[in-house]
Amino acid sequence: MPPADTAARLAAWLAAHMEHHRLSADEVARELRVGAGQVRAWLAAAGHRPPVAAGEFDHLDTPVKLGAWLRARIADSGLTVRELAASTEHVSMSTVYNWLKGEHLPAPPAADEPDRFDLLLSNPALGLGIHQRVQLDEVRRRLTGTSLHVDDPAAWDARALPAANRSFTGRRAALRRLDRALADRAALVLVTGIGGVGKTALAVQWARSALARATYTDGCLYLDLHGYSAGPPVDADTARLRLLYQLGVDPRRLPSDTEAQAALYQRILADRRVLLVLDNAHGEPQVRPLLPAAPGCLALVTGRGRLTGLDVTSPGLARLDLDALADTEATALLRDLLGRLATKDVPDADVQALADRCGRLPLAIQIAAADYLTHHHPRRTSLADYTADLALGALATGPDDPATAVTPALDHSHRRLSPGAQRAYRLLGLHRAPDFAPAWAASVVAEPLDRARALLSELAQANLLAVDDRGRYAFHDLLREHAAALADRHETAEDRRAAVGRGLDHWRAGGIAATMAAEPGRDPIVVRPLAPGVTPEVFDDYDAAARWIDDELEGLLAGAAHAAEAGFDADVWQFAWTAANVLGDRGQWSRQIELARLSLEASQRAGDTEAIARSHRFVAHPAIRDGRVDEARTHLRSALDLHRADADAAGQAAVLHSLAAIEEHVGDYAAALACAETALAIDRDRGFLGGQGRALNEIGWHLAHLGRAAEAVEPCLQALAVFEKLGDRGGAALTLDTLGYIRHAGGEHDAAIAEYRRANAEFRALGRPFETAGTLDRIGDVHADAGDRAAARAAWGESLALFEELGHAVADEVRAKLEAPE
Structure with a gap:
């Protein structure tokens, strides 16, 4: 038995150690391999209380509960309320009694007057440490509505930040280290460690903490740099572009020079308090150009390598080498x-x-x-x-x-699987799909759907695949790499290529079928024969097709890139045919441009003239929208030459539709009308209704802009009949919008608003924000001409919000209408 003074010193040291490191009695007991009661007894015997455990005050969620806790604490101190109040400056006995009853709990003082609540907690008789007082102060703040913590995650802008890991455990020392780096005003924190150690989970957990959210009030940007993923690492210029997009920069206004882009990036961050999480970094050159120069921002970088070069070039750097769990x-x-x-x-x-x-x-x-x-x-x-x-x-x-x-x-987990599940795991890992449906997996493994579902279920139960509430499956990046490595060892090169081809074929055929069901006015394309084992999906109605496109859009984009990398160049343009319009409709214009250029490069490698011509058209479409007229004309001339050489009437008509859009953009409606009329003649000769409907709508639009509104109605009514016959909801909505413009031009205000509202309702239902915003803008114009300024402002306000969300320059025109004097 140690002497009493030695036991007291040891107890005092233990209490101080626990207080400093925020350790609970349970945690110390586990480390010392004794019971938690024994630890409390050691402390109590020497007159010390165990420091508060994390979350010990979480149950104090009402003033009455806080008062009951305070009453018990005073009783434990051995003092009466009168004695405690007498020994606490600025605190009266009646005040303490009010708090014990849960009444008149004071908010933290706004000026220099004394904080009576904290003065009471600071009384030595209560034996509360600094961390306990801080947590009790937060309880008081929460109960009085003055908390510094951000409780509503929706109010904090976290662009692309993954959800926190529900099984996240421990890492208290690492989290404290990140807190300390914040207090030390670090500009860069590097979290490094081996794969699977939990770097990303830690970064996300801390980034979502109340402290981080309260400090970086302008939000968080997150970007996976893919330093150790299946594909190549994201280069610094591309990464910076993606961050600029997250920051809301309009792609049209981005300077083409990378140095100018870098200056813009730093200028935007200069006035903000932003947390930047750069995950899975590969090397210093990838990270260094992305680091904020602004003193109010913090970059949190994770990577497997130590990135030692940043020690020399980045002042204010803090390191956290993440080891295995304690x-x-x-x-x-x-x-x-x-x-x-x-x-x-x-x-x-x-x-x-x-x-x-x-x-x-x-x-x-x-x-x-x-x-x-x-x-x-x-x-x-x-x-x-x-x-x-x-x-x-x-x-x-x-x-x-x-x-x-x-x-x-x-x-080990792979060896425990059934042979069929082992093969499925390996073959599915060859793909880049962010998530996938059982039907797609069935084609990849060349098995019936029921059998594929059983295999996926086995993989999910073994925790080798994650499944969400929609029944879609996904790989963790490390698991995908592991599966692909196993495929390299266990599958022949021929079998691996066949599995990749089957997955691409499923997306390609499904995308074409879904597009034709959702947009029956499109000119159909011929699908080359599918690989054996592929079971293409069919769609009976618009809703089923639209859901498939929503679910599989990211897979289609990943498939297009994978096809180009894996030597399936001849197929890339068909992915673009499906996805490019969808991206444009949703305002994802930078991705639309990337996909179009990928299609053109792959088609040129394949040497397929039809694919090359179509890809030129894919590149031209966003160029027209963005006002890059010369670039658009160049691509359309190339497409037209190829279509003429192939005697492709459908392709020539499609180019004429695009040329009409260019002439409209430059204000030459007579030339635009001539293009549309020529396209109509071609589509009538070949009996293509979808093209006829499109041309008739264009003719009505151009006639109205030429001041010939009376002549414009009939072609639009014909177009509407065509689209209704085909079941093409998008074409019909565009025609209704044109009719609204024509009615407005003819002074028929009520009729114009009725047509516009029908179009607007359909655009909303189809998920087309750009067209929705345009129709709302035109509704505002009609109201303004009719003298109803309030209704006009309401419509323009909705339009402006959508255009700003899309980042489109038309927002400036709408804003000018709103700001114009009445």
Whole structure:
């Protein structure tokens, strides 16, 4: 038994240690392998109370509960309320009694008057430490509506920041280190460590913390730099463009010079308090140009490499080398994942042994837990036996990360799968789909849909695939890499290429079928024969087709890029045929431009003249919209020459429609009308109704702009009849919009508004914000001409909000109408 003074000193040291590191009695007990009651007894015997555990005051959610807690604390102190008040400056006995009843709890003082609530908490008789007082102050602030914490995540702009990991456990020291870097005014924090150690999870957890949100009030930008992904790392110029888009920069107004783009990026950040999370960085040249120069911003960078070059060039740098979970954290995570029933009789040593065998890496622990729960029963296979059989060899997940402990656990999970699920895992991992449906997976593995569903279910149960509430599946990046590496070892090159081709074929055929169902006025294209094993999807109505396009759009874009990389160049333009218009309708114009250029490059490599001509048209469409008329004309001339050489009447008509749009853009409506009339003649000769409807609508529009509104009505009515016959809702809505313009030009205000509202309702239903905004703008014009300024302003206000959200320059014109004097 140590002397009393020694025990007192040890207790005092332990209390100070726990206070400084924010450790609870339970955490210390686990580290010392004693009971939590023993730790409390040591502290109490020497007159110390255990520091407050995180969340100990969370239950004080009403003033009455806070008062009851305070009453108990005063009773424990041995003082009466009278004695406590007498020994606390500026606090009266009646004030304390009011607080004990849950009444008149004061907000923090706004001026220099004393904070009576904090003065009471500071009374030594209550024995409260600084961290306890801070947490109780936050309780007081929460109850009085003066909290500094941001509780509504929707009010905080977090562009693309992933959701927090629900199984996130521990990392208290790392989170405190990030808090300290914030207090130290660091400009750059590097979080580095091996793959699977939880760098991204930590970064997201801290970025979503109340402290980070309260400090960086202008929000958070997030970008995955793909430093260790299946594809190439994102280069700095592309990364900066993506961040500029997140910051709301209009792609049309971006300077073409990269140095000017860099200056614009820094200028925007200069006036903001922004947290920038750059995830999965590859090297210093990739990161350095993205770092904010503004003193109010912080860059949080994660990567497997240490990026030591940034130590020289980046003042204000703080480092956090993330290691495996601590013993207590790893076992806590494992027990949480396994559940009480599987671990209630399991000794701590056995849980610790499995966590250690998994390298105490969060991802490996999650996979091992899922594998144990899926394939074993605690009564038949103990956790100790499972751990003994778990052979964890060393296999790097990438060329720059040979010291990872994730791949061995994944290999073990793969070996536990049925042969069919093993093959499915390997073949699905060859693709880049962000998420996917069972029907697509069935084509990739060349199995019936029911069989594919069973295989996906097995993979999800083994925690090798995630499944969302829509029934769509997704790989974790590391798991995808692991699956692809296994495919390289276990599948022949011919089988791997066939699996890639089947997945691309499914998207390509499905995209064409869905587009024709959603837009029956489109000129159909011929689909080359599909690979054996592909089961294309069919669509009976617009709604089913529109849902498919919504769900698969990201897959289509990933498929287009993958097709170009994997040597399926001849197919890329068909992906663009499906996705380009959708991107344009939704205002995702930068992606539309990227896809069109990808299609043109792939088509030129393939040497397919039809594909090249169509790709020139894909590139021309956004150029017309953005006012790049010369560029658009050049591409359309190239397309027209190719279509003429191939005697392709459909292609020639399509080019004429685009040329009409160019002439309209430059204000030559007579030339635009001539183009539309020529396109109409071609489409009538070949009997294509969709083209006829489009040309008739264009003719009506151009006639109205030439002051011939009376002549314009009939072609539009003919166009409307064509689109209604075809079931083409988008074409019909565009025609109704034209009719609204014609009625307005003829002075028929009520009729114009009626036509516009019909068009607007359909554009909204079809999810076309650009057309919706344009129709609202024109509705405002009609109201203004009719003398109803209030209704005009309401319509223009809605239009402006949509145009600003899209980042389109037309917003300036609408804003000018709103700001014009009445």
